[in-house]
Amino acid sequence: MRMVMIVFAFILLIGGGVVSAMKWLELGPFAPKEDMVEEAPPVLQAHFLDMDPLIIPLLQDGGLAATVHISLILETRGDENKAKIKKEMPRLKSAFIQDMYTFLPRLLKDQERLDAYVLKKRFQLIANQVFTPPGTVSDVLIQSVTDQPGS
Numbered sequence: 001m002r003m004v005m006i007v008f009a010f011i012l013l014i015g016g017g018v019v020s021a022m023k024w025l026e027l028g029p030f031a032p033k034e035d036m037v038e039e040a041p042p043v044l045q046a047h048f049l050d051m052d053p054l055i056i057p058l059l060q061d062g063g064l065a066a067t068v069h070i071s072l073i074l075e076t077r078g079d080e081n082k083a084k085i086k087k088e089m090p091r092l093k094s095a096f097i098q099d100m101y102t103f104l105p106r107l108l109k110d111q112e113r114l115d116a117y118v119l120k121k122r123f124q125l126i127a128n129q130v131f132t133p134p135g136t137v138s139d140v141l142i143q144s145v146t147d148q149p150g151s
Contacts (some may be wrong), residue, residue, distance in 0.1 A: 013061075044078035051093060056100045057109070057150075064150035068104060068114070071143035072096075072123065088130065092137075095130050096123060116142050133144050135148055 023030045024048050054070040076082055085092070098135060106116065128134035 046138075047076050047079075047082040049074045049082065049089075051089070054093065054096055056097060056104060058104060058147075060105070066147045066150050068100075068145065068147045070073065070100075070145050072145055073141040074113070074127070074137050075139035075141060076136060077138055083130070083135060092127065092130050095126050099126050103125065114145050114147065116145060119145065 022028050026032060050076060051072045054068075054072065056068045056070070057064055058066045058068060074085060074135055099122065104114070107118065120140055123140040123142075124137070127137035127140060131137060
């Protein structure tokens with residue numbers, strides 16, 4: 001009986017080794033199927049588009065409190081998206097300015113300074129709303145934010 005158990009354990013050990021080797025070498029039933037191998041999508045070239053500076057006056061108590069200048073660069077992938085953004089740039093700039101008129105006073109009510117990260121996320125959100133499909137503008141890079149006190 002003891003000899004039968006040793007032979008059985010030896011057969012299990014060899015069988016496990018064979019199955020492991022076949023799986024590691026992708027042989028037999030472990031070979032990748034042709035229809036399951038997917039080609040990677042083509043990598044699209046990144047394009048950077050400069051925007052004219054956004055000039056947003058901040059009004060407070062019936063007068064000009066400050067003027068904010070924001071310089072942006074838009075990042076996109078592929079020539080199609082680049083052409084689409086160039087064509088729709090006035091519409092995008094208008095959407096940015098309209099949103100900043102209401103968003104900046106609320107942001108400055110809670111904080112003393114403009115947070116570039118919050119602005120970047122807000123601009124990305126607006127760009128995704130303007131363009132179909134979302135993601136046409138893959139990133140919004142803030143080059144500079146300056147605010148000049150009003151007179």
